[in-house]
Amino acid sequence: MSAQSPTVAHPSAFIRFNDLVGLLQTVFVRHGTSPEVARLLAHNCASAERDGAHSHGIFRIPGYLSTLASGWVDGKAIPVVDDVASGFVRVDAGNGFAQPALAAARSLLVDKARNAGIALLAIHNSHHFAALWPDVEPFAEEGLVALSVVNSMTCVVPHGADRPLFGTNPIAFAAPRADGPPIVFDLATSAIAHGDVQIAARKGERLPPGMGVDSLGQPTEDPKAVLEGGALLPFGGHKGSALSMMVELLAAALTGGNFSFEFNWADHPGARTPWTGQLLIVIDPSKTAGQSFAERSQELVRQMHAAGLRRLPGDRRHRTRAKSDEQGIEVDAHELAQLRELLL
Amino acid sequence: MSAQSPTVAHPSAFIRFNDLVGLLQTVFVRHGTSPEVARLLAHNCASAERDGAHSHGIFRIPGYLSTLASGWVDGKAIPVVDDVASGFVRVDAGNGFAQPALAAARSLLVDKARNAGIALLAIHNSHHFAALWPDVEPFAEEGLVALSVVNSMTCVVPHGADRPLFGTNPIAFAAPRADGPPIVFDLATSAIAHGDVQIAARKGERLPPGMGVDSLGQPTEDPKAVLEGGALLPFGGHKGSALSMMVELLAAALTGGNFSFEFNWADHPGARTPWTGQLLIVIDPSKTAGQSFAERSQELVRQMHAAGLRRLPGDRRHRTRAKSDEQGIEVDAHELAQLRELLL
Numbered sequence: 001m002s003a004q005s006p007t008v009a010h011p012s013a014f015i016r017f018n019d020l021v022g023l024l025q026t027v028f029v030r031h032g033t034s035p036e037v038a039r040l041l042a043h044n045c046a047s048a049e050r051d052g053a054h055s056h057g058i059f060r061i062p063g064y065l066s067t068l069a070s071g072w073v074d075g076k077a078i079p080v081v082d083d084v085a086s087g088f089v090r091v092d093a094g095n096g097f098a099q100p101a102l103a104a105a106r107s108l109l110v111d112k113a114r115n116a117g118i119a120l121l122a123i124h125n126s127h128h129f130a131a132l133w134p135d136v137e138p139f140a141e142e143g144l145v146a147l148s149v150v151n152s153m154t155c156v157v158p159h160g161a162d163r164p165l166f167g168t169n170p171i172a173f174a175a176p177r178a179d180g181p182p183i184v185f186d187l188a189t190s191a192i193a194h195g196d197v198q199i200a201a202r203k204g205e206r207l208p209p210g211m212g213v214d215s216l217g218q219p220t221e222d223p224k225a226v227l228e229g230g231a232l233l234p235f236g237g238h239k240g241s242a243l244s245m246m247v248e249l250l251a252a253a254l255t256g257g258n259f260s261f262e263f264n265w266a267d268h269p270g271a272r273t274p275w276t277g278q279l280l281i282v283i284d285p286s287k288t289a290g291q292s293f294a295e296r297s298q299e300l301v302r303q304m305h306a307a308g309l310r311r312l313p314g315d316r317r318h319r320t321r322a323k324s325d326e327q328g329i330e331v332d333a334h335e336l337a338q339l340r341e342l343l344l
Numbered sequence: 345m346s347a348q349s350p351t352v353a354h355p356s357a358f359i360r361f362n363d364l365v366g367l368l369q370t371v372f373v374r375h376g377t378s379p380e381v382a383r384l385l386a387h388n389c390a391s392a393e394r395d396g397a398h399s400h401g402i403f404r405i406p407g408y409l410s411t412l413a414s415g416w417v418d419g420k421a422i423p424v425v426d427d428v429a430s431g432f433v434r435v436d437a438g439n440g441f442a443q444p445a446l447a448a449a450r451s452l453l454v455d456k457a458r459n460a461g462i463a464l465l466a467i468h469n470s471h472h473f474a475a476l477w478p479d480v481e482p483f484a485e486e487g488l489v490a491l492s493v494v495n496s497m498t499c500v501v502p503h504g505a506d507r508p509l510f511g512t513n514p515i516a517f518a519a520p521r522a523d524g525p526p527i528v529f530d531l532a533t534s535a536i537a538h539g540d541v542q543i544a545a546r547k548g549e550r551l552p553p554g555m556g557v558d559s560l561g562q563p564t565e566d567p568k569a570v571l572e573g574g575a576l577l578p579f580g581g582h583k584g585s586a587l588s589m590m591v592e593l594l595a596a597a598l599t600g601g602n603f604s605f606e607f608n609w610a611d612h613p614g615a616r617t618p619w620t621g622q623l624l625i626v627i628d629p630s631k632t633a634g635q636s637f638a639e640r641s642q643e644l645v646r647q648m649h650a651a652g653l654r655r656l657p658g659d660r661r662h663r664t665r666a667k668s669d670e671q672g673i674e675v676d677a678h679e680l681a682q683l684r685e686l687l688l
Contacts, residue, residue, distance in 0.1 A: 117431045117464060118460075124633055158651060160652075160653050240579075256633030290600035296596070
């Protein structure tokens with residue numbers, strides 16, 4: 001799970017989900033997005049915080065705001081949806097965020113998936129700076145299977161290469177099941193998510209071995225050395241590297257977006273959001289032969305538990321979500337105070 | 345690459361591709377397949393041998409033949425193709441091999457992908473005992489992007505579990521490029537392919553660390569301990585394990601096929617072929633915005649080389665293929681003699 005990170009630094013404060021969404025929404029609008037873009041980004045960001053995925057929660061706000069201030073992204077972009085074929089939708093995000101592009105094409109994509117059995121959404125000219133699971137999980141809540149990939153910015157050395165080229169290039173997948181929340185995972189094809197390196201650097205923690213290299217290409221466990229001219233490694237050696245390459249091909253080459261190495265934000269100091277593309281594939285499992293998909297996936301979950309697996313992908317998020325719904329979202333009090341100061 | 349394995353044991357013999365296909369075809373028919381099934385399996389197996397993917401070449405023949413002799417698989421099955429929706433084709437392989445099922449649905453699948461932009465092929469009631477890249481590479485040679493997953497038989501311990509549950513569950517991907525053969529990879533989501541463990545055991549070699557456990561669940565580097573009651577580990581820890589779970593969901597739950605743990609061949613001594621399902625997704629990249637996909641993927645290859653990557657996924661196979669086309673396929677003389685004896 002790319003979005004899992006260490007516990008929140010204390011002291012803690014508690015905030016209701018809707019209050020956090022409202023707060024973030026006001027912050028985004030105040031910093032140059034349209035109300036609709038603010039609504040989507042606030043919901044995404046608050047969902048990550050609610051689920052304990054701190055590296056994609058409030059932690060991201062300064063990066064969003066410095067990017068908006070730099071003029072690198074258009075916070076008011078209106079996505080243009082192109083109905084290309086019975087299973088293929090294209091969106092030009094207009095140099096805006098990817099989430100509004102997905103929202104604009106979503107109902108068309110679902111209709112196509114239900115009619116054709118499978119449909120593809122190709123988003124380009126887009127910025128994705130968030131966790132990827134919020135993009136796929138809602139499809140599974142509607143009984144659909146969804147897969148998404150997004151490329152990011154050069155920070156991963158391909159296996160066997162000398163220099164970074166790929167992004168952290170996550171793959172997210174969601175599938176419904178009969179007796180519980182969807183099965184969902186979201187994994188960076190880098191050995192560690194970029195946000196988790198930033199969090200480790202901020203906390204003064206070391207990285208586990210095998211995660212990254214320094215500016216000379218030498219292995220390092222110092223997150224600052226990775227962030228300052230160093231790079232990440234792919235997970236799982238040549239296999240993770242092959243999957244990261246696949247993400248470049250699907251999220252950039254197949255959408256018409258930039259590869260992770262193709263954009264240059266040097267003229268936009270403060271810019272943090274990768275300007276690339278995103279691909280989603282949505283499948284209607286009711287077209288499957290035999291027993292319902294949700295019953296079959298439930299059987300797999302049952303057998304995974306029987307094999308001794310205590311925690312399924314997504315379980316920790318769903319448990320944290322239940323806790324947040326009950327007592328409010330536990331956030332870093334200092335971070336929350338900083339957020340409120342943005343509105344003064 | 346699941347299909348790459350150590351060099352052929354000497355002494356070597358050389359055989360032309362078409363001669364090997366013809367020889368294997370005769371062997372298959374002699375052991376109970378229809379001529380059409382024999383043609384497809386022989387071509388698949390000879391292609392693996394030609395490309396240096398020995399663990400899926402001639403090495404597989406005894407397993408195929410003992411399975412046919414056991415009555416576990418129907419070597420004469422006629423696949424039933426079901427045109428479910430504009431992007432969804434289903435095939436009941438009739439307890440036969442997966443390759444004839446793919447062949448039977450192939451032209452319909454390609455037509456749908458070209459019309460809808462994306463199409464899915466769900467094969468169930470099928471046996472897949474071969475490398476997966478031969479299933480996807482031909483689509484890329486026609487300018488299409490293809491992804492396939494197939495589940496196999498319980499031999500991989502999910503990350504965090506106590507007992508094996510998943511199969512080696514490979515993922516194969518192929519994409520066209522402008523100035524060279526397609527970009528192709530085929531990776532087992534296990535830390536090592538099952539065939540490579542068998543080859544190591546036969547050669548008396550040790551496995552690298554982190555590949556498998558013995559019958560007590562303890563880490564081992566002894567391939568025999570893995571094969572005799574032990575199990576494999578997923579590649580890349582919890583991430584590879586999540587991908588392996590995804591393969592179970594896509595190749596079995598979504599096709600109507602068996603999970604890797606659902607079939608029982610105890611009554612068929614000699615049976616070796618997993619009775620599961622296979623999923624293929626084929627995308628027409630001509631629906632992409634902007635520059636042609638093949639030019640974009642070529643640019644990615646160019647940049648990967650510039651970053652110091654000497655060998656792309658698939659490069660080794662393509663180089664061995666060129667050598668085999670020139671001088672004949674270099675095979676183990678003893679293995680070839682055994683193959684010829686099957687026809688006496």
